[in-house]
Amino acid sequence: MKDIENILSTPRNQAEEVRALQDTIYVIGGKWRLPIINSICNGNKRFREIERSIPGITTRMLSRELKEMELNKIIKRTVYPNSPVLVEYESTEYCTTFGDIILEMIKWGIEHRKMIAKKY
Amino acid sequence: MKDIENILSTPRNQAEEVRALQDTIYVIGGKWRLPIINSICNGNKRFREIERSIPGITTRMLSRELKEMELNKIIKRTVYPNSPVLVEYESTEYCTTFGDIILEMIKWGIEHRKMIAKKY
């Protein structure tokens, strides 16, 4: 039972919204992308440094995600061929576009924890 | 090689941020939570209505997620025992706290699509 307004205006925007939402989820999906982006944006450059900054992540997952994010130009990887080799990860402009999402998610997480703490 | 500032100030906030971020990811993880929340917040109340509003979702996934989200008080489920039975899903206050996150993700998705479109 859809009326005309419904058909002409609302659904179109809704459809676009879901699509956009699903696109975003696809790009930043998984447990690790956003924490890694956040870590690098916070100035962590070295592999082990990033690893230590994210509780629970394994070497393997970090390695995999970094590789894919480099391919997708989300981050930049630079090798300085000293010995021992020095590797640095940096955020790109593209990377910074996730800033607002991450910020909102951090805000939510902090509020959520406060709520839980208050309850018990 | 950590200096004193590093140990005393920055890492503490960073640690809280990652934790908050990871908490949030845990709660809204997966492909379907946010699209479902968004759909319900947009006024979709009936099961099939929600199902149709989210491209790609299956009956089973929707059913599972709705059940769990009801347990977690993210949504409210009401049964009107007419015949045939009528079921309605509604957002709760808790549900609306995800609003800003969803908004930012929609914004990102739309921008992203524009970028891609421009490129090719």
Added chain:
DNA sequence: TTCATTGGTATACTCTGTGATACTGATTAC
């Protein structure tokens, strides 16, 4: 009469994201 709709459940399957553990070769610290 037949079909579609509603709100799901049942069953069986895939698959991949994630985890655990171990290892590398070079270098520096103790």
Added chain:
DNA sequence: GTAATCAGTATCACAGAGTATACCAATGAA
């Protein structure tokens, strides 16, 4: 001489997220 650090790679294995398909009983529409 031993341990630790660096930046990863290699294997193996698993749970559970997600997919596909069919089905139910009741109702209303064509």
